[in-house]
Amino acid sequence: MNNVFGLDIGTRNVVGTVGYQTDDKEFVVTAQYVREHETRAMLDGQIHDIGRVAKTIKEVKDELEKQTGQPLEEVCIAAAGRVLKTVTTHVEYEYAQESVVTGEDVHTLDLLGIEKAQEALKEVNDTSYKFYCVGYSTVKFFLNDEVFISLEGHKANKIGEDIIVTFLPEDVVDGLYAAVGQAGLSVANMTLEPIAAINVAIPENYRMLNIALVDVGAGTSDISITRDGSIIAYGMIPHAGDELTEVIVQHFLVDFNMAESIKLQSTTSDTVTYKDIMSIEHTIPAQDVWDVAAHVVDNIAQEVSTKIRELNGDKTVSACFVVGGGGKIHGFTEKLAEDLDLPEERVALRGEEVLGDVTFEQEDIKKDPLLVTPIGICLNYYDQRNNFIMVRFNGERIKLYDNNRLTIVDAALQAGFPNDELFPKRGTPINFTVNGVARLVRGEAGDGAVVTMNGKPASINTPLEPNSEIVIEPSTAGEAAVYKISQLDEYNHSVITFIINGRRVSCPRFVQVNGELEPEDYSIRENDVIETRNYYTVRQIAQFMDLVIDTDQMIFVNNEEAGLDTLVYENFSVEWKTDEYGVARIDNNNYNDTQESDTDEASVLAEQDANSTESDNTVTRTSEQMMNQVLDELHDDFAKEAEASAVPENELPENELPKNDIQEEDSSKNTVTVIVNGEPVELSGKDTYIFVDIFTHISFDLQAGKGRAIATVINGRDAQFSEELHEGDQIELYWKEN
Numbered sequence: 001m002n003n004v005f006g007l008d009i010g011t012r013n014v015v016g017t018v019g020y021q022t023d024d025k026e027f028v029v030t031a032q033y034v035r036e037h038e039t040r041a042m043l044d045g046q047i048h049d050i051g052r053v054a055k056t057i058k059e060v061k062d063e064l065e066k067q068t069g070q071p072l073e074e075v076c077i078a079a080a081g082r083v084l085k086t087v088t089t090h091v092e093y094e095y096a097q098e099s100v101v102t103g104e105d106v107h108t109l110d111l112l113g114i115e116k117a118q119e120a121l122k123e124v125n126d127t128s129y130k131f132y133c134v135g136y137s138t139v140k141f142f143l144n145d146e147v148f149i150s151l152e153g154h155k156a157n158k159i160g161e162d163i164i165v166t167f168l169p170e171d172v173v174d175g176l177y178a179a180v181g182q183a184g185l186s187v188a189n190m191t192l193e194p195i196a197a198i199n200v201a202i203p204e205n206y207r208m209l210n211i212a213l214v215d216v217g218a219g220t221s222d223i224s225i226t227r228d229g230s231i232i233a234y235g236m237i238p239h240a241g242d243e244l245t246e247v248i249v250q251h252f253l254v255d256f257n258m259a260e261s262i263k264l265q266s267t268t269s270d271t272v273t274y275k276d277i278m279s280i281e282h283t284i285p286a287q288d289v290w291d292v293a294a295h296v297v298d299n300i301a302q303e304v305s306t307k308i309r310e311l312n313g314d315k316t317v318s319a320c321f322v323v324g325g326g327g328k329i330h331g332f333t334e335k336l337a338e339d340l341d342l343p344e345e346r347v348a349l350r351g352e353e354v355l356g357d358v359t360f361e362q363e364d365i366k367k368d369p370l371l372v373t374p375i376g377i378c379l380n381y382y383d384q385r386n387n388f389i390m391v392r393f394n395g396e397r398i399k400l401y402d403n404n405r406l407t408i409v410d411a412a413l414q415a416g417f418p419n420d421e422l423f424p425k426r427g428t429p430i431n432f433t434v435n436g437v438a439r440l441v442r443g444e445a446g447d448g449a450v451v452t453m454n455g456k457p458a459s460i461n462t463p464l465e466p467n468s469e470i471v472i473e474p475s476t477a478g479e480a481a482v483y484k485i486s487q488l489d490e491y492n493h494s495v496i497t498f499i500i501n502g503r504r505v506s507c508p509r510f511v512q513v514n515g516e517l518e519p520e521d522y523s524i525r526e527n528d529v530i531e532t533r534n535y536y537t538v539r540q541i542a543q544f545m546d547l548v549i550d551t552d553q554m555i556f557v558n559n560e561e562a563g564l565d566t567l568v569y570e571n572f573s574v575e576w577k578t579d580e581y582g583v584a585r586i587d588n589n590n591y592n593d594t595q596e597s598d599t600d601e602a603s604v605l606a607e608q609d610a611n612s613t614e615s616d617n618t619v620t621r622t623s624e625q626m627m628n629q630v631l632d633e634l635h636d637d638f639a640k641e642a643e644a645s646a647v648p649e650n651e652l653p654e655n656e657l658p659k660n661d662i663q664e665e666d667s668s669k670n671t672v673t674v675i676v677n678g679e680p681v682e683l684s685g686k687d688t689y690i691f692v693d694i695f696t697h698i699s700f701d702l703q704a705g706k707g708r709a710i711a712t713v714i715n716g717r718d719a720q721f722s723e724e725l726h727e728g729d730q731i732e733l734y735w736k737e738n
Helices: 050-068 103-124 170-182 193-201 241-252 256-268 286-311 332-339 369-383 408-414 489-493 538-545 624-644 691-696
Strands: 004-009 013-021 027-036 074-079 085-100 131-143 146-148 155-169 186-192 211-216 221-227 230-237 271-275 281-285 319-323 347-349 358-360 387-393 396-402 430-434 437-441 450-453 456-458 469-473 495-500 503-508 511-513 529-532 535-537 547-549 555-557 560-562 567-569 573-575 578-581 670-676 679-686 710-714 730-735
Touching: 004 050, 004 170, 004 369, 013 050, 013 369, 027 050, 027 369, 050 170, 074 170, 074 193, 074 369, 085 103, 085 131, 085 230, 103 131, 103 155, 103 408, 131 170, 131 230, 131 408, 155 170, 155 230, 170 186, 186 193, 186 369, 193 211, 193 221, 193 230, 193 319, 193 369, 211 286, 221 286, 230 286, 241 256, 241 286, 256 271, 256 286, 271 286, 281 286, 286 332, 319 332, 319 369, 332 347, 387 408, 396 408, 408 469, 495 535, 495 538, 503 538, 535 538, 538 547, 679 691, 691 730
Parallel strands: 004 074, 027 358, 074 186, 211 319, 319 347, 387 469, 430 529, 495 573, 670 730
Antiparallel strands: 004 013, 013 027, 085 155, 131 146, 131 155, 211 221, 221 230, 271 281, 387 396, 430 437, 450 456, 450 469, 495 503, 511 529, 535 567, 547 578, 555 560, 555 573, 670 679, 710 730
């Protein structure tokens, strides 16, 4: 079996315990020894005379070695809560998008909480002490603002936690290490006295309750609070058993050690016997001691209850447990119950009740509240095995509280290395709007910090080794965000469709930035306001289609006379005649207009059905060959119309499209009857007739559109102006409602 040696180095006593833990978690105490300090070498839990404290420790060590017959070289110790600082804070981390929470994310959240707690402590620290983080515990986790027991593995947009961080000043740690070292021992594990006490006095299955634990020692009273399954707060008041002893010294005219004896006798006997400094022996009722100490007991109880309420959100707790020798004084628990507004049975000393899993091989040892903290110090060795280690960080020697989980990032935080220089930094982002919707493009990720330990590559999560040499080169920022108009979905996938001479043509929407048209290679800047236009001009459509308009002929937009700069909106119809047809340059279809800014790489997105049926009115521009085919078809159709339209424009009837010349009827020509808007219309004078011929045989006011598109339907489907008509065709003509 491997024995554990624990020392409770108190203000009045040094309690040494040697024992081991069995497989079923029972702790067996093989030896225990208590030794009082010969002088007041410690005050309020702080070592003042290292040499004298070391002498007492060595005497305890030597006695325990005799009892066990084994050499003792390592020891577990605890620091008093007098100098313990705690900071409770809330910290959050928000992801750029919903992500699965990893163990690394939770660790990063802890580090952010520690860093925030350190900053908070610096703001309120009005002492010359340099405080070190010696431990932390999570009070509760938050997933998307909801309380969770554990975060890892969940999907989240935001995570957070309430964390309690504990700090100790450097000189306290140094004093304990120095005294133990002079006694010929090295520290195997270090904890905090309130942590050691609560781990024994309030098991985890009790911590769902709102309970306070008060460890009344000689110099300090340490306080811990539990609630909702966690330890939520630690605290301390510098009032405890020594104040009782001092009032007994003054009243009964005795030295300090005799006053300690009087105080102890008053808790175990009805009478007290003592000798004063005149060597006169007295025997008095224990009640006399209680009466002398009553006002001090009241003051300590009042201070403790006030601190409990402060730590518990300005309200009382459900119950209170008291441990430590100072808590055994008559009337303390009763007065504390009164001040906490609790029934007396809910404030009680804890000793034998919480030491049920502890067995003492020495028959003369009684389970007592005084032994809770010494046993807790030993048990903490199995749970945590904490210690302080020394490392050199970027040339500076630093000391860290080793909780058996230390990594390089802990050393970085202890040394004050900026947290944002550990992790990769993104370059400058771009914020802008597209059609009124806010957009953010993040900069490129930079390189993480370059970490080495003892000259070998490492990471911030590499476990620390004692006396190692740590070097960290700060992380770098990535390239600033770069985003071009051509990368916008609105540019690539948003189109505007027009009906050109009866065929549908889809064009990419023009993009304007801060009110000006910009080309596709324009680099978006911070706070740019980007909008996609919902119109083209007639000139822009023609240049986009790579056509040359015959400007000697009339242009119609929604069957109204128009010019090259007329605005054409979604689903507007355009009728024009062309002089010649070019070939669209698909790969580099640039547009340069003297009246507008440039726009680049326009491509026709309309598609023509592979069957090339008459009912398919869609222009496809997926390849140069297909475009040529479509243009040839358009040329043939409208060339026929041009031949048939010989009447000068100044002779045209008002409000009508150009009509074919009216020929004298030739009985040899074909006659066709069609139904237009429910009325029969007879077409004569030609061998064949196309849809546009309808307008020479009916009365239809082309000026009545008022911005509306004209609907042309034949046999229940959209018609083409150049489509051949047949006997009995059912035709509909009307204005579409916007």
